[in-house]
Amino acid sequence: MLTPGSLNNAFQIYWDEMHRCTAGKAYWALLHVTVCLPDICAALESKNGKTEGSRYVAWCDKYLIDPALSGSERWQMRCKVLHEGRASIAASHRYDGFSFAQPAPKGQVDHMRLVGKTLILDVGVLAAEMKAGVERWIQYLESNPSAPNALHAMANLSSLVQVRQFPHPASTRLVPIIINRSS
Numbered sequence: 001m002l003t004p005g006s007l008n009n010a011f012q013i014y015w016d017e018m019h020r021c022t023a024g025k026a027y028w029a030l031l032h033v034t035v036c037l038p039d040i041c042a043a044l045e046s047k048n049g050k051t052e053g054s055r056y057v058a059w060c061d062k063y064l065i066d067p068a069l070s071g072s073e074r075w076q077m078r079c080k081v082l083h084e085g086r087a088s089i090a091a092s093h094r095y096d097g098f099s100f101a102q103p104a105p106k107g108q109v110d111h112m113r114l115v116g117k118t119l120i121l122d123v124g125v126l127a128a129e130m131k132a133g134v135e136r137w138i139q140y141l142e143s144n145p146s147a148p149n150a151l152h153a154m155a156n157l158s159s160l161v162q163v164r165q166f167p168h169p170a171s172t173r174l175v176p177i178i179i180n181r182s183s
Helices: 006-023 028-046 053-063 073-083 123-143 148-156
Strands: 097-101 113-115 120-122
Touching: 006 028, 006 123, 006 148, 028 053, 028 073, 028 097, 028 123, 028 148, 053 073, 053 123, 120 123, 123 148
Parallel strands: 097 120
Antiparallel strands: 113 120
16 A cells, blocks of 8 residues: 655656756756656556557546646647747647746746647746646545545556666776877
8 A cells, every 4th residue: 555655755856856956957857857757657657657649648637637737738748848849839729839848047037828729838837736626636545545546556657767776886997098009
């Protein structure tokens, strides 16, 4: 069974990375981390430990409740950003694309503003909303530890990526490698 704190501890690597991205003003990297989190959550709570579009969409619709951005639109954003490096989506939808803004130096926020059919999203706000959604999901699973999705999450938790520091071997003498580039 899930124990209180086990999921939050497992997600600490993502919280730390999001903090580093924000502190370093690496908003493109922050966006990538942000859009992958529903995949991770949906995979953890699935029986087979895998995710797919419909699970991503359902997870977003349940934990990221915002009428301006549906789970399906978030899925399209995720696919375009992660796999194509683009922000445009199929024109048959409510939006034809997204424009990603970074927090302004004086704290101004440009988030959820529509310009034509392009939705402007502040990456910092988007990341904070995603973290809050993951925290709602964690709270739900920990409050319902015998629910099937909580049991699946516990079973799949050990396969979640972990970053570990391994000690380096004792100092050895480095030998330079010289490459002879003859024409």
